[in-house]
Amino acid sequence: DGGITQSPKYLFRKEGQNVTLSCEQNLNHDAMYWYRQDPGQGLRLIYYSQIVNDFQKGDIAEGYSVSREKKESFPLTVTSAQKNPTAFYLCASSGGPLGGKNIQYFGAGTRLSVL
């Protein structure tokens, strides 16, 4: 089945620790995104990537880092510089900016909490 796989489902971070959230897609999509969701708020864009080896900051990139070494994979690292990391993290992908449709499809999410 084609889709987006996020892991782990739950993650706990200790003070001063970096943690990495995994996102893999087998939809052959060019573009991938990371969003953060907090209660009562809309999804906020952290980073996005239109193509391998290229990525751009979103609205709330501070304290986060990403890489895009393969088309299928877009891992997100939450660094110790992110002082309020507790949130639900969503990865999405889309067919890319070209063409008529640019629907984003989402993974099941990773819930990150601070110990």
Next chain:
Amino acid sequence: EDQVTQSPEALRLQEGESSSLNCSYTVSGLRGLFWYRQDPGKGPEFLFTLYSAGEEKEKERLKATLTKKESFLHITAPKPEDSATYLCAVQALYNFNKFYFGSGTKLNVKP
């Protein structure tokens, strides 16, 4: 400023009681408007995309419509399994990768 506002924040309906959810938006050029359903602890599930004013899409008990300033998600004779949070997002014409999300409407349908 580009933004999306959804109302109401929460909606409680009896089974079979039809209603509408609103998504109003301000964006400098609309490329597309998207509706998603999100169940607790899950990722958003794509429902509809609308591209131009006057366009309508239907799926089972749901119907989405679009004007130049807002979109409605009409729910006809809802069932308890329609209970979820419904998210609206708009894609800006000038930046394919910019999607503005509303904070959602939490729908609760009582049997």
